[in-house]
Amino acid sequence: MSDPISEPVSNPIVRTVASTQSEKTEIILPNDTNMLGNLLGGRLMHFIDLTGAMAAYRHARTYVVTAAMDHIDFIRPVRLGDLVTLKSSVNRAFTSSMEVGVKVWAENTRTGGVVHVASAYLVFVAIDEHGRLQKVPELLPETPDEIRRYADALLRRKHREAEGARRKKERLATAALDGEGAGNG
């Protein structure tokens, strides 16, 4: 059985979405790109993970780990020399977990044109230095967009749980088949 969930002592009961908002800007260098001069997907995922974690840290004020990164849409390629800006905020807090949304834009440094290139949802889980789950403050959505994202985050959590249960069942079935195979070998 896992340890009971505790709460960092200094945390308030509720935090606003605005207090979690975070931002990061990177210049895309040759090391970040593929042979066509486009930003590597894995590099962008790394930036998304870091920017998402900033919002989660601001909400939880304790250690956080990435539990899931889902629903990434790579809408347009990012080119060598572009400036990439990522913005994140917590969409909803549950018990120890938080859903964070990250949106990414690329800016052409010569023309100044800015395009939306990617969006992603991540789940972070709050833990203490011993890896024990920590309760996070509730999240207060204030604007119409924040209220919509807050409602949608619950639907995505249900979808994630259903998909997680389906994959677990599949793993158990595969393990059982492998076990039969080993017995016959």
Ligand SMILES: CC(C)(COP(=O)(O)OP(=O)(O)OC[C@H]1O[C@@H](n2cnc3c(N)ncnc32)[C@H](O)[C@@H]1OP(=O)(O)O)[C@@H](O)C(=O)NCCC(=O)NCCS
């Ligand atoms: C994330 C982790 C702490 C969850 O621990 P656990 O013992 O499985 O915890 P539980 O099943 O009790 O779930 C705890 C919370 O995490 C959430 N969670 C766990 N796995 C999840 C997943 N795959 N996706 C989304 N949420 C998840 C649960 O919904 C729960 O949220 P709640 O407290 O808000 O209701 C654990 O799986 C872990 O340490 N994973 C590795 C994290 C890591 O190293 N990340 C970097 C990747 S390289």
